[in-house]
Amino acid sequence: MKSPLFLPAFCLLFLLIALPGTAETTEKIRSHQTLEAAVLNQNLPLEKRIKALKTLLSGEMTGGKLPRTFCIWDPIGKAGPIATAAKDQVLRSLHYGMQLTIDVFQNEQEMVETFASKKACDAILVRGATAQRFNRFLATTEAPGALPDRQHLQLLAQVLAKPEIAEHMTNAQYTALGLVTIGYSRLYADSAAKASLNSLDGKSVSVADTDTGFVRLVDTLRGRTRTADMPATVKTFTNELTEFMIAPDISYLAMANGRTGKETRGLAMPLGQSTLQLIGHSDRFPPGLAQILREDFLFKFNSYARMLDKELGNIPTSFWINPSSADMATLNENAQQIRLTLRNEGYYDPVMLRLARKIRCRFSPDESECKNPVE
Incomplete structure (x- = not known):
């Protein structure tokens, strides 16, 4: 009698199919893939995508809600403009099933170390320059002269909300979930x-x-x-x-x-540019949830910009x-x-520098860098 090691391939396949639970596992994988594809499909109505997202995350939910903690850096403290703006996110997050807790830090470095050690903070809202250690691609938006005006950054925000960019926004440990302007x-x-x-x-x-x-x-x-x-x-x-x-x-x-x-x-x-960037632990923000958050940041771009302008509007013209x-x-x-x-x-990051150059050339196509690019 031949050893089982020498069974024909079709026999091995038959044995695998016959194993208990294999068909059920395959169906679960297919269901997960279908739901995730629905969440990432920007052609579907948002409500349908959110429904698929909630089904995807149901195993992690408590009382129908997904608990997450965002740690926010605001040099002024809980009454500061960043912390105040972030409070709006608590209500918005309920819409897609997330029970959000906001912790405010005045010390940026303390917050970063708390996040990196996984002691708290599922995600942090931090200056782009500080976020460089977690996601080089998004942090490169703050390179000197890379995006000269807010209209450049706003166009970039639209690009960042596309699912095709996700591979640049995520690595094994961390995922970039969006950005907002805090001026220049x-x-x-x-x-x-x-x-x-x-x-x-x-x-x-x-x-x-x-x-x-x-x-x-x-x-x-x-x-x-x-x-x-x-x-x-x-x-x-x-x-x-x-x-x-x-x-x-x-x-x-x-x-x-x-x-x-x-x-x-x-x-x-x-x-x-000066930005705040939301960086999360990849295992706490799977692709579908990360995508919805990035789109939400794009949706809020103008409202955050208006809040900033209101604050900066108090600066006397003579100061500048x-x-x-x-x-x-x-x-x-x-x-x-x-x-x-x-x-x-x-x-x-060379990909972000190239993207920034293309955006600059979109607004100023006659510049020499558009005809002879080096970035």
């Missing part, structure tokens, strides 16, 4: 006369240690960088220990209430110094080289 990163100076990129030579400049692109920009312009975490960066500048600072618009809110010198001014020219043509030329000449250098070093 800009140059601040201790006087109007200094509010220029061309004034940095030999001068001290505060920059957050996570903002690698802007650290390189200061180095390129022969400034002396002083790096720390974001709160310490703001404090160093407001305490007049440095003459300049490069930081997000939202930093002005942290500098408000008399904590800035009377002569402090900001350069009106954006140096790069208009850039000179020399400032604009300095940024344009150096930003691309910094992006290319950091791309070659593996810090910036």
Whole structure:
């Protein structure tokens, strides 16, 4: 008698089919795939997709709800603009079956370490530069000069909500779930006369240690960088220990209430985008749920932008110094080289840089980079 190892292939197949539970398992797999395909199908009505999502996640739900915790960074605290805007997400999440808890952190680094250690926080809403350690693709949106205006970022947000982009948004540990604007990163100076990129030579400049692109920009312009975490960066500048600072618009809110010198001014020219990005643990946000969240972030893009504009609208017009043509030329000449250098070093994602270039060329097709691309 021949050993079972030498049974014909069709006999082995017959034995596998006959094993108890195999057909049931196959049916479950097919059902899961069908439901997931429905959730990812943007041509279906949203209600039908959400119904499929709830069925997919039913095994993880408690009382018909999926419990998740989002940790939010807001330098102002629970009453700050970011935390206030995030409260709206609690109600919206109920629509697709998620029971959301919001925890607010004023210390960004503490929140990041809490998330990375899996002690709490299924997802964190964090600055794009800080999110780089979790998803290089999305974090590259904050590269100097990559997306010059909000309309560029808004078009990118539409692209990010497409299921075809999901492979770039997810890795084995973490998944990027969307972004919102918190304005731009800009140059601040201790006087109007200094509010220029061309004034940095030999001068001290505060920059957050996570903002690698802007650290390189200061180095390129022969400034002396002083790096720390974001709160310490703001404090160093407001305490007049440095003459300049490069930081997000939202930093002005942290500098408000008399904590800035009377002569402090900001350069009106954006140096790069400033965003908050939602990063989750991949095992807590399967593809269907991640996709719905990304689309939800796109839906809310304009409302978050309006809230930001309302906050920044309180800044006196006299605070901003208009850039000179020399400032604009300095940024344009150096930003691309910094992006290319950091791309070659593996810090910036080449796919995002290429996508950003295509978006820039959509708005300014006559630029030389559109005819002779290097990104």
